[in-house]
Amino acid sequence: xxxxxxxxxxxxxxxxxxxxxxxxxxxxxxxxxxxxxxxxxxxxxxxxxxxxxxxxxxxxxxxxxxxxxxxxxxxxxxxxxxxxxxxxxxxxxxxxxxxxxxxxxxxxxxxxxxxx
Amino acid sequence: xxxxxxxxxxxxxxxxxxxxxxxxxxxxxxxxxxxxxxxxxxxxxxxxxxxxxxxxxxxxxxxxxxxxxxxxxxxxxxxxxxxxxxxxxxxxxxxxxxxxxxxxxx
Numbered sequence: 001x002x003x004x005x006x007x008x009x010x011x012x013x014x015x016x017x018x019x020x021x022x023x024x025x026x027x028x029x030x031x032x033x034x035x036x037x038x039x040x041x042x043x044x045x046x047x048x049x050x051x052x053x054x055x056x057x058x059x060x061x062x063x064x065x066x067x068x069x070x071x072x073x074x075x076x077x078x079x080x081x082x083x084x085x086x087x088x089x090x091x092x093x094x095x096x097x098x099x100x101x102x103x104x105x106x107x108x109x110x111x112x113x114x115x116x
Numbered sequence: 117x118x119x120x121x122x123x124x125x126x127x128x129x130x131x132x133x134x135x136x137x138x139x140x141x142x143x144x145x146x147x148x149x150x151x152x153x154x155x156x157x158x159x160x161x162x163x164x165x166x167x168x169x170x171x172x173x174x175x176x177x178x179x180x181x182x183x184x185x186x187x188x189x190x191x192x193x194x195x196x197x198x199x200x201x202x203x204x205x206x207x208x209x210x211x212x213x214x215x216x217x218x219x220x221x222x
Contacts, residue, residue: 004158033210040214041153041202041214041215041217042212042214042215043159043204043212043215044212045210045211048210056210090158090159092158097208102145102146102147102148102149102164102206102207102208102209102210103210104149104161104164105149105159105161105206106161107151107158107159107160108158109156109157109158110156110157110158
């Protein structure tokens with residue numbers, strides 16, 4: 001039983017292409033996230049959705065567009081891929097934490113994106 | 117932006133040794149999480165600390181939240197090769213520290 005799943009696991013593509021990463025969670029959570037982890041393992045929040053609504057949108061190029069068709073899915077579409085987009089992208093989910101506490105997040109296995 | 121600094125960045129020890137890693141900030145957190153990430157996988161939650169001065173134990177791992185809720189530590193007793201991984205702390209605004217990479221040699 002995979003709690004948070006991502007596809008694909010690996011993605012190798014050319015500069016300028018458009019690609020999507022899919023994420024699904026079966027934990028019944030109402031909040032989902034996308035993180036980017038660079039080569040130095042620094043994990044940075046990109047987006048967060050609660051009940052299909054965008055609640056966090058960090059300073060991310062508008063080439064990145066998340067889409068949440070329902071509470072269990074959060075996909076990430078990237079247009080006009082650049083070399084600097086190469087990284088591991090993690091999807092995560094949690095119950096909504098509001099403003100008071102930090103969420104206990106469950107992470108997917110990651111998607112390693114390589115832009116050539 | 118709340119910043120979390122972790123130290124040391126890298127730690128290589130022999131099996132059976134004890135170690136402590138730290139997570140520090142100038143900001144106050146309402147809660148703080150510790151995660152462990154193994155190569156090729158996503159981070160896995162180890163513990164959440166909420167109350168200043170709180171101590172939580174998870175087998176050989178002891179987590180402490182500072183009294184002022186600005187810092188936390190993770191102490192591992194008698195480290196084993198299975199403890200090898202990247203240890204990340206995370207604050208209440210989805211902020212992660214840079215991590216401590218631990219290698220435990222048999």
